[in-house]
Amino acid sequence: MNPSFVAQAQPSDTLPGPAYWFIFRGVKLLVRREKKAARIPCLNGLAELGITAVRQQYLGYLDSDRPIHCYSVEVDDQTQAPEGMAFHGLRRLFGLLDEACFWLAGRAVQIMDWDRTHQFCGRCGNHTETHPQERAKLCPNCGHTSYPRLSPAMIVRVTRQGENGREILLARAHNFRPGLYSVLAGFVEPGETLEGCVRREICEEVGLIVKNIRYFGSQPWPFPNSLMIAFTAEYDSGEIKLGEAEMADARWFTPETLPQIPPPTSISRRLINDFLDQVHR
Numbered sequence: 437m438n439p440s441f442v443a444q445a446q447p448s449d450t451l452p453g454p455a456y457w458f459i460f461r462g463v464k465l466l467v468r469r470e471k472k473a474a475r476i477p478c479l480n481g482l483a484e485l486g487i488t489a490v491r492q493q494y495l496g497y498l499d500s501d502r503p504i505h506c507y508s509v510e511v512d513d514q515t516q517a518p519e520g521m522a523f524h525g526l527r528r529l530f531g532l533l534d535e536a537c538f539w540l541a542g543r544a545v546q547i548m549d550w551d552r553t554h555q556f557c558g559r560c561g562n563h564t565e566t567h568p569q570e571r572a573k574l575c576p577n578c579g580h581t582s583y584p585r586l587s588p589a590m591i592v593r594v595t596r597q598g599e600n601g602r603e604i605l606l607a608r609a610h611n612f613r614p615g616l617y618s619v620l621a622g623f624v625e626p627g628e629t630l631e632g633c634v635r636r637e638i639c640e641e642v643g644l645i646v647k648n649i650r651y652f653g654s655q656p657w658p659f660p661n662s663l664m665i666a667f668t669a670e671y672d673s674g675e676i677k678l679g680e681a682e683m684a685d686a687r688w689f690t691p692e693t694l695p696q697i698p699p700p701t702s703i704s705r706r707l708i709n710d711f712l713d714q715v716h717r
């Protein structure tokens with residue numbers, strides 16, 4: 437079983453021993469390279485690698501037999517990867533890092549990037565200070581407090597009863613790799629409910645009306661700072677009509693005619709697998 441992660445802004449103890457260090461140059465992560473895998477360096481300190489931090493943040497700990505502390509670190513652009521290690525973009529590490537470490541790296545990159553971009557107050561321009569207990573930046577001049585920002589995005593699986601049985605709506609955007617289709621997704625706008633966002637995005641992207649919108653689950657998506665909130669919905673009315681320039685195609689598929697779909701562990705794939713389970717039940 438994977439150890440669970442406990443998020444904390446400050447360590448509650450000073451247990452010595454190796455910690456996981458998520459070291460970023462820009463948004464690229466330093467990993468130990470193995471044949472078909474990558475690992476996060478587990479170190480007693482950065483000095484072990486001869487690397488100097490520009491800034492570092494405590495993330496929390498893995499609740500294992502012995503708690504393992506986790507840190508994110510920002511290094512400067514000139515920092516070279518030590519022998520046997522390399523800096524890679526997170527997307528490239530999907531499937532190479534074990535799953536728990538991959539999502540932890542997603543958390544680490546967001547905290548590191550937030551820390552880097554909130555050194556000054558967004559209201560008065562004064563230097564900020566790190567909040568002593570919370571994950572927050574305080575402005576000593578005007579009192580403004582800023583927290584790490586998340587961008588909520590909804591993702592939705594639309595199904596219907598077609599002439600050939602149950603069908604799922606899948607679409608592809610021009611920037612998808614060739615042949616790949618997925619469920620629809622879009623960012624929530626200020627003032628909008630999640631259900632309102634589901635209806636609007638489906639209407640804008642494919643011109644359909646849906647009903648029976650139900651919550652399915654959620655997944656952090658660190659590209660760069662989304663939280664994907666997944667729904668299922670039932671087709672109500674309308675014909676598919678592509679509405680946005682980025683959409684290349686959208687169609688109804690039966691389980692037998694499914695195109696190439698996203699990789700396992702993404703919530704889009706979980707939505708599609710759940711559809712297949714229901715049809716084959």
Ligand SMILES: [Zn+2]
Pocket residue numbers: 557558559560561562575576577578579580
């Ligand atoms: Zn201020």
